[in-house]
């Protein structure tokens with residue numbers, strides 16, 4: 001899009017592409033164009049079959065939780081149905097959720113995780 005980031009040098013016939021600056025330096029808009037990436041919660045769902053110890057183990061292994069944090073998150077999920085493992089950029093959240101599900105399936109547990117945009 002012309003007019004926001006780099007000023008349009010064709011419109012004013014600017015042969016140096018320097019917006020009339022005259023010394024060959026391209027003038028960039030000083031306003032910031034960066035956007036913070038959206039963050040995603042990795043949500044863990046309760047089920048009746050996955051052992052509590054396994055849930056605590058994966059929270060430590062894939063989400064970097066301490067033993068105490070992992071136990072608390074597991075108990076939240078067990079008692080309320082859902083809980084937050086962590087909050088990450090989309091790519092990291094998706095990767096952690098998929099690795100956890102793959103590991104659970106390999107161990108024959110039905111553990112389920114979902115992403116939720118913040």
Ligand code: TYC
Nearest residue numbers: 045046047050051052077078
């Ligand atoms: N409800 C499971 C049990 O009683 C434990 C459990 C906790 C399972 C959290 C999944 O995400 C979960 N063995």
